[in-house]
Amino acid sequence: MRRLLLLRHAKAEPAHAGxxxxxRALTERGRTDAAAMARYLADQGYVPARILCSTxxxxxxxxxxxxxxxxxxxxxxxxxYLAPPGRLVALAQDAADDDKALMLVGHNPGLEQCAALLAxxxxxxxxxxxxxxxxxKFPTAALAVLDFALTDWKDLSPGTGKLVDFVRPRDL
Numbered sequence: 001m002r003r004l005l006l007l008r009h010a011k012a013e014p015a016h017a018g019x020x021x022x023x024r025a026l027t028e029r030g031r032t033d034a035a036a037m038a039r040y041l042a043d044q045g046y047v048p049a050r051i052l053c054s055t056x057x058x059x060x061x062x063x064x065x066x067x068x069x070x071x072x073x074x075x076x077x078x079x080x081y082l083a084p085p086g087r088l089v090a091l092a093q094d095a096a097d098d099d100k101a102l103m104l105v106g107h108n109p110g111l112e113q114c115a116a117l118l119a120x121x122x123x124x125x126x127x128x129x130x131x132x133x134x135x136x137k138f139p140t141a142a143l144a145v146l147d148f149a150l151t152d153w154k155d156l157s158p159g160t161g162k163l164v165d166f167v168r169p170r171d172l
Contacts, residue, residue, distance in 0.1 A: 005103040033141035033169040038065035048103035054080035085114035112138035
């Protein structure tokens with residue numbers, strides 16, 4: 001089994017004239033939400049074996065509280081910055097097979113589209129409810145957790161992931 005955790009960066013400052021989007025920092029609410037999500041991940045036992053994180057300032061700041069609670073190695077990956085869903089899937093497919101749980105930390109709309117692409121048709125009402133919420137909106141600091149019946153990441157394909165959790169900061 002493989003687990004993919006998709007974490008969107010927390011709330012960032014609005015872009016200012018002349019400011020590079022890549023350099024936007026978290027707001028106070030963003031820092032609070034990132035810390036709450038780190039606690040939720042720990043409480044649920046969602047411990048990634050590896051974290052791939054966009055190189056943007058807001059994603060780097062989002063995972064800071066998480067790094068205090070997990071020994072997972074982090075790879076800062078420029079390819080994750082504003083990545084479309086196909087690139088996110090390809091990055092997961094290239095993961096080491098020793099990494100049973102992989103976390104991607106990035107941006108919308110790519111993360112939302114990736115989660116929707118990988119999620120299977122819901123089997124139970126709870127799973128359908130999570131999928132409905134995910135498809136409605138994937139807000140800042142939201143987390144989607146998908147499980148796959150795979151032995152190798154390279155076999156990751158659309159419509160095969162069980163959406164075991166979808167949580168937003170307001171749910172915490």
